[in-house]
Amino acid sequence: MQYLELIKNLSFVQWTFYFLSILSLFGALGTILSKNPIHSVVYLILTFFTLSAIYLLLNAQFLAAVNIIVYAGAIMVLFLFVLMFLNLKKESNELSQNSMLISATIAGGLLGLILIVAIKKAETIRVNYNDFDPKTGMIETLGKVLYTNYMLPFELVSVLFLVAMSGAVLLAKREKGDSHF
Amino acid sequence: MDTVLIVKAIIVVAIFAISMLMALYETYAERVIAAFIQDRVGPDRAGPFGLLQPLADGGKLFFKEDFIPTKADKWLFILGPAIAMSTALLSSAVIPFGDTIIVAGQKIDVQGMDVNIGILWIFGIVSLGVYGILIGGWASNNKYSLYGAIRAASQTISYELAMGISLLAIILMTGSLSVKSIVLGQHGIDWNIFYQPLGFLLFLTCSLAECNRTPFDLPESENELVAGYHTEYGSMKMGLYLFSEYVNMFISSAVLASLYLGGFNYPGMDFVYSKLVGSFGEVTGHNIATALGTITLFLKIFFFIFLFMWIRWTLPRFRYDQLMNLAWKWMMPVAIVNLIITAAAELSGKPLLYNWIGLAIFAAIYFGLFPIFKKKTVSAN
Numbered sequence: 001m002q003y004l005e006l007i008k009n010l011s012f013v014q015w016t017f018y019f020l021s022i023l024s025l026f027g028a029l030g031t032i033l034s035k036n037p038i039h040s041v042v043y044l045i046l047t048f049f050t051l052s053a054i055y056l057l058l059n060a061q062f063l064a065a066v067n068i069i070v071y072a073g074a075i076m077v078l079f080l081f082v083l084m085f086l087n088l089k090k091e092s093n094e095l096s097q098n099s100m101l102i103s104a105t106i107a108g109g110l111l112g113l114i115l116i117v118a119i120k121k122a123e124t125i126r127v128n129y130n131d132f133d134p135k136t137g138m139i140e141t142l143g144k145v146l147y148t149n150y151m152l153p154f155e156l157v158s159v160l161f162l163v164a165m166s167g168a169v170l171l172a173k174r175e176k177g178d179s180h181f
Numbered sequence: 182m183d184t185v186l187i188v189k190a191i192i193v194v195a196i197f198a199i200s201m202l203m204a205l206y207e208t209y210a211e212r213v214i215a216a217f218i219q220d221r222v223g224p225d226r227a228g229p230f231g232l233l234q235p236l237a238d239g240g241k242l243f244f245k246e247d248f249i250p251t252k253a254d255k256w257l258f259i260l261g262p263a264i265a266m267s268t269a270l271l272s273s274a275v276i277p278f279g280d281t282i283i284v285a286g287q288k289i290d291v292q293g294m295d296v297n298i299g300i301l302w303i304f305g306i307v308s309l310g311v312y313g314i315l316i317g318g319w320a321s322n323n324k325y326s327l328y329g330a331i332r333a334a335s336q337t338i339s340y341e342l343a344m345g346i347s348l349l350a351i352i353l354m355t356g357s358l359s360v361k362s363i364v365l366g367q368h369g370i371d372w373n374i375f376y377q378p379l380g381f382l383l384f385l386t387c388s389l390a391e392c393n394r395t396p397f398d399l400p401e402s403e404n405e406l407v408a409g410y411h412t413e414y415g416s417m418k419m420g421l422y423l424f425s426e427y428v429n430m431f432i433s434s435a436v437l438a439s440l441y442l443g444g445f446n447y448p449g450m451d452f453v454y455s456k457l458v459g460s461f462g463e464v465t466g467h468n469i470a471t472a473l474g475t476i477t478l479f480l481k482i483f484f485f486i487f488l489f490m491w492i493r494w495t496l497p498r499f500r501y502d503q504l505m506n507l508a509w510k511w512m513m514p515v516a517i518v519n520l521i522i523t524a525a526a527e528l529s530g531k532p533l534l535y536n537w538i539g540l541a542i543f544a545a546i547y548f549g550l551f552p553i554f555k556k557k558t559v560s561a562n
Binding site: 038042045061072073074085 | 257302338341358
């Protein structure tokens with residue numbers, strides 16, 4: 001009965017949050033449980049979408065938009081793109097071996113244990129509602145922080161991107177003597 | 182508060198209805214314009230001037246057999262057109278279709294939502310639009326559909342880059358990501374196209390490519406791929422694919438008009454506004470002025486839709502390697518050059534003058550110096 005009262009008293013934002021959480025968990029479970037890799041990718045896109053919606057609930061609009069553009073819009077398209085070229089009809093039978101199954105279970109269990117301990121240990125910082133700036137997640141604030149406090153790391157990251165880009169160009173470049181398709 | 186919510190809801194529903202109606206009559210306009218360009222009569226049977234033709238087409242599509250191939254992936258087959266249609270409609274949320282209207286003493290934006298990530302929203306939704314085609318094409322379990330889907334995906338990804346970089350120049354000029362503030366920054370005839378002629382051309386080309394319109398309609402090129410990604414589709418599912426293309430065209434025209442042609446701004450709007458407020462009073466005058474702005478925006482949208490159709494019935498389709506070369510080797514570098522010129526011009530304090538000077542210098546280098554340099558390297562080999 002106590003739980004029923006709790007559910008009744010949920011605010012609209014809380015309802016939205018729980019709905020989105022359930023949807024994102026559904027997407028995440030679908031990603032790992034579906035046999036068809038294309039279905040996995042579609043579920044993963046759903047998960048990214050709901051995560052973006054949760055960012056929006058936190059008033060972090062820029063993060064939400066970038067999450068959709070970069071992950072759902074670019075990376076997942078490339079994933080799907082590659083998966084469509086491959087013929088993945090044959091099931092991998094790695095998990096039917098006993099040793100593989102046991103080691104996978106142990107590794108997964110340990111990882112879960114570490115995560116639970118980390119969450120238990122973590123201190124949740126209570127936000128003071130009175131002096132909290134609701135514009136913290138907005139793009140103006142983010143830009144100011146990036147270009148004042150974190151100027152050097154930000155610029156270094158751009159150099160890193162440039163290096164990665166040149167590397168990709170170099171890898172994709174046709175070598176001398178290669179056939180012209 | 183309640184009246185504001187109700188008015189906002191009416192605006193949102195109206196934007197949705199107008200997008201659908203525009204898409205409906207774009208199909209008619211496409212056929213009439215095609216007929217005009219090819220010196221034919223075009224649709225003229227259903228109703229006066231064939232005006233009921235779109236309804237007849239829609240009715241036909243609804244009553245056809247809804248067919249799903251046996252080997253197709255059923256759920257994804259259904260999901261494909263649904264995603265295509267919903268992503269096409271979503272991006273209209275951030276486009277300001279007019280300034281504010283005053284209802285019950287409160288100013289309400291004629292816009293779905295005015296968020297400070299407006300452009301990023303459009304950009305994100307556009308990048309999602311490819312999933313409809315990609316998923317539908319794969320789920321059909323037909324090699325031509327798959328080719329169409331893969332072509333669509335690679336084309337969209339390639340042209341998004343140049344599109345994003347030419348957008349960056351606009352953001353640099355305005356200093357805001359909100360579409361509303363970008364439009365408000367182009368008051369009167371201070372339109373962005375005068376500052377960004379090159380950026381406008383790049384953005385126009387990219388939006389043609391993102392809409393899969395000719396000359397970039399390789400995903401559905403009928404001489405190579407039967408009908409491309411929608412080969413296996415029939416009935417209203419195919420209708421949704423075709424329809425989403427027209428909705429996309431409407432939205433891209435609206436975005437182009439808002440970003441480069443000043444949206445609801447028109448020359449002499451201050452004079453008209455003061456006259457209207459003078460003769461009709463503060464509230465009615467303001468609302469009539471907003472309505473005039475909306476009409477201006479729609480005239481610009483009609484112009485762009487006509488331009489899209491004109492291009493479709495004039496230009497032949499690209500070859501695939503030409504398409505990719507255009508995106509990566511030509512448009513991306515030019516967009517970056519445009520961004521650098523814009524940044525320098527903004528720093529100089531006289532953006533209009535220095536933008537044109539920068540573009541002139543770039544043109545001089547590209548067309549004057551570059552050919553000489555190129556010839557030398559060729560002869561050296």
